[in-house]
Amino acid sequence: MSGHSERTPEPSLVPSAPLLRVIPVGSYAGRARTLVLRSALAYRRAWLAFVSGFFEPVFYLLAMGQGLGSLVGQLPGPDGAPLGYAAFIAPGLLAASAMNGAVFDSTYNVFFKLKYSKLYDAMLATPLGPVDIALGEIGWALLRGGLYSAGFLAVMGAFGLLTSPWAVLALPAALLVALAFGAVGMAATSFMRSWQDFDLIQLAIMPMFLFATTFFPLEVYPRPVQLLVECLPLFHAVELMRGLTTGAVSAGLWAHVAYLVVMAVLGGVVAIRRLGTLLLR
Amino acid sequence: MTGAAMVRATGLTKRFGGLEAVRGIELDVAPGEVFGFLGPNGAGKSSAMRMIACVSPRSSGSLRVLGLDPDVDGPAIRARIGVVPQQDNLDAELSVRQNLEVYGRYFGLSRARVRRRAAELLEFAQLTDRAESPVEQLSGGMKRRLTIARSLVNDPELLLLDEPTTGLDPQARHLLWDRLYRLKQRGVTQLITTHYMDEAEQLCDRLVVMDGGVISAEGSPGELIARYCTREVVELRFAPDASRPGAEAFAGVAERVEELPDRWLLYAADGEAVLGAVHRSGVRPRASLVRRATLEDVFLRLTGRSLAD
Amino acid sequence: MRTVTAPEGGGRVLPGWRAVLVVMEHFWIWYRRGWRATVVSSVVQPLLFLLAFGVGFGSLVDAGGGASQVTGGVSYLVYLAPGLLAMSAVQTAAFESTYPVMSGFKWQQIYWGMAASPLTPGQIAVGHLCWISARMLSAGAVYVLIIGLLGGVVGFGIVLSLLCATLCGTAFAALVMAFASVVRNEGAAFSAFFRFVLIPMTLFAGTFFPVERLPEWVRPIAWATPLWHGTELSRGAALGTLGWWPALGHLVYLVALLALGVGLVRRLFRRRLAI
Incomplete structure (x- = not known):
């Protein structure tokens, strides 16, 4: 995925690329895209599961925007201007679904392939290395997440919830969110021993989904809780997304972007190193 | 004797849609007997076993197990028999001991009884020191022994074993055979399906050869060999690319000849004499072997193919 | 092994209700080994949902003043809590009667082991359903305690709500088990x-x-779901706002669904296990 061709014969030809310096030599064959192709093939048989992923946030938007919205009326938006409830939660749902999809792909799916179907063991018997696997899986998760996000943005547009041209940037923002959570999720998976440990992931994901300003603004909390919520990664994803879709764009958004970029890099480095030691014992 | 048959079937048939898996078989299993079904995969052995185990209703024919009709008294029959299925269906999340105890409860045994029984069976299956391990950690042979121990939890009068040793290494198989032999000595009637002729010869008092859903022969291993085979067999192997002799080369030398993909089999009472005659006639096999006839030869004779097919 | 033919000896056929209890006992022993994993789903999740929607979102509703016309004067937390009780029962039903049922047939294959014993396929199905129902009841009791701690309980009607939620969840679980047994x-x-x-x-x-x-066009779909009937009953019991006739109607609907589900799942288990 880092620009060299399918036919690159030597796995360790690019020692100058900064990312590859932290990677054990011989663990990258530059063929991560074959993994993406495999995932696409596998999903062609489960197209219903694939398509259904698109509907989940749409159901939430319909139910919450319409039903709950009728209970609360308007809320203050990011820049203080009043905002309809549907327009308030839609970017939150977009960020949350990018998170959920990426975490699911990089934890349950990867763990299953790692421990049960032994898929990666079979791949490592070919020229592919652990880095190809990590990049391929993350690449697929991004592709899938990107399609879902584009679909959800289209629905938002149809409901008239996109009021600013900045909303165009919501798609790359969703990809960044997915990348950050996918990288951290994969790093976490490499430490998992059994399915029991996945409760911990649920324990991290669910509170974020519920409390990171997805459904109600930060102002409902007392100040100490606000500080806590502001540390959550999903909070930054939601605020970034809400700024873009409502057009309340300020330099402050860069802070959210920076948070997510740091997350992606740290998660990615840990994931690649851990996968290497796990797969090439 | 016949009045007390453990299993009696006439015209027993099992159909799955258009496929006829068991095609009108007759069975009569006496108490204390070890009775075998020998046949290749897909011969209908397991389907027959499942009907006898009262978990699969018959399509037609009559069947009595312990003198009762499975269609009417399925639960009552199942309460008195033990079943070892082809694939272990142990509870992987429970310990070895819990597997025995929980299973015993299905048979209406009291908690105290189940506890005592589990201890006895752990001893019998040589699993006492693994009693508290999760089943997941057991080897294939240990799981198989546990499945057999589990099937004994209700002191069954009749034990059904569907391919008890398939997939086990030789040592594990011998250990299992020993346990089954002990059960036989205690008078437990056993029905065993297998596609290993050595297993059938070791364990069974009487057996039927099954192929394509029908029984093609019945008798003790010795009787079957005497009836369908000669005492000895000569095996001749030829190099794959060398021109092989035709059947006419052996005409008159042996009582009967069979051609297999990799060798010729020559059936005769005196194998050494046949081998001498072959050599004198100028045929030069790459390797040759004289051995005693086995059930495999009986099977080949009856069905025209080998068990490994 | 000296006791092979001991008089206390072999197995026997259990009467139906004992057979169901024996199947439940199996799941209980299973559950005892891994109960910690269920703490998240049965304690933490309800607590977080109540905090997020009852307290957090509720503060918006209560402040907006648009609430009282919907909730009949009580706070949003009090309005929401019995509904979440029914929703959580239905969620437990969905999770406990999908993959575990498939696993019983396919992965762990415990049903096959049971079917070789005197238990009948119908008893296995009903035993598993009763276990799921017991799980809903116990998880729901914990939920009620949490609701009480957060101040969402206004009377003893909440106990009735718990029973209604369990009935709703059981009816749904029976249908889902029937579905899972053909997947x-x-x-x-x-x-x-x-x-x-x-x-x-x-x-x-x-x-x-x-x-x-x-x-308007979505409402009939909602009315057909067991959860709507369970929610109406549960909320009606907790707040005392439901008339006798509507309550009877909801009860009859849920009992009918339960009867349908039990009939179906027994049939389908028999078809799958006795082939």
Whole structure:
């Protein structure tokens, strides 16, 4: 995925690329895209599961925007201007679904392939290395997440919830969110021993989904809780997304972007190193 | 004797849609007997076993197990028999001991009884020191022994074993055979399906050869060999690319000849004499072997193919 | 092994209710080994949901003043709590009667082991259903305690709510078990079921807001779901706002669904286990 061709014969030809310096030599064959192709093939048989992923946030938007919205009326938006409830939660749902999809792909799916179907063991018997696997899986998760996000943005547009041209940037923002959570999720998976440990992931994901300003603004909390919520990664994803879709764009958004970029890099480095030691014992 | 048959079937048939898996078989299993079904995969052995185990209703024919009709008294029959299925269906999340105890409860045994029984069976299956391990950690042979121990939890009068040793290494198989032999000595009637002729010869008092859903022969291993085979067999192997002799080369030398993909089999009472005659006639096999006839030869004779097919 | 033919000896056929209890005993022993894993789903999840929607979102509703016309004067937390009780029962039903049932046939294959004993397929099905029901009841009791701690209980009617929620969950579980016993692939059908049945049901069946707030054409779909009837009963019992006739109607609907589900699941288990 880092620009060299399918036919690159030597796995360790690019020692100058900064990312590859932290990677054990011989663990990258530059063929991560074959993994993406495999995932696409596998999903062609489960197209219903694939398509259904698109509907989940749409159901939430319909139910919450319409039903709950009728209970609360308007809320203050990011820049203080009043905002309809549907327009308030839609970017939150977009960020949350990018998170959920990426975490699911990089934890349950990867763990299953790692421990049960032994898929990666079979791949490592070919020229592919652990880095190809990590990049391929993350690449697929991004592709899938990107399609879902584009679909959800289209629905938002149809409901008239996109009021600013900045909303165009919501798609790359969703990809960044997915990348950050996918990288951290994969790093976490490499430490998992059994399915029991996945409760911990649920324990991290669910509170974020519920409390990171997805459904109600930060102002409902007392100040100490606000500080806590502001540390959550999903909070930054939601605020970034809400700024873009409502057009309340300020330099402050860069802070959210920076948070997510740091997350992606740290998660990615840990994931690649851990996968290497796990797969090439 | 016949009045007390453990299993009696006439015209027993099992159909799955258009496929006829068991095609009108007759069975009569006496108490204390070890009775075998020998046949290749897909011969209908397991389907027959499942009907006898009262978990699969018959399509037609009559069947009595312990003198009762499975269609009417399925639960009552199942309460008195033990079943070892082809694939272990142990509870992987429970310990070895819990597997025995929980299973015993299905048979209406009291908690105290189940506890005592589990201890006895752990001893019998040589699993006492693994009693508290999760089943997941057991080897294939240990799981198989546990499945057999589990099937004994209700002191069954009749034990059904569907391919008890398939997939086990030789040592594990011998250990299992020993346990089954002990059960036989205690008078437990056993029905065993297998596609290993050595297993059938070791364990069974009487057996039927099954192929394509029908029984093609019945008798003790010795009787079957005497009836369908000669005492000895000569095996001749030829190099794959060398021109092989035709059947006419052996005409008159042996009582009967069979051609297999990799060798010729020559059936005769005196194998050494046949081998001498072959050599004198100028045929030069790459390797040759004289051995005693086995059930495999009986099977080949009856069905025209080998068990490994 | 000296006692092979001891008089206390062999197995016997259990009467139906004992057979069901024996199957439940199996799941209980299973559950005892891994109960810690269920703490998250049965304690932490309800607590977080109540905090987020009852307290956090509720503060918006209560402040906006638009609430009292919907909740009948009580706070949003009090309005929401019995609804969440029913929703959580239905969620437990969905999770406990999909993959575990498939695993019983296919992965762990425990049903096959049971079927070789004197237990009948019908008893196995009903035993598993009763176990799921017991799980809903106990998890719901914990939920009620949490609601009480957060100040969402206004009377003893909440105990009745718990029973109604369990009835609703059991009726749904029986239907889902019947569905799970015909799924043969590796559960792709389940993810479609979760996304197209379970999630829309939990969102649209009146847990968070009255069904009347939905567009007119959606309402009949919500009315057909067991969760709507369970929610109406549960909320009615807790707040004392439900008349006798509507209550009877909801009860009859849920009992009828339960009877249908039990009939179906017994049949389908028999068809799958006795082939």
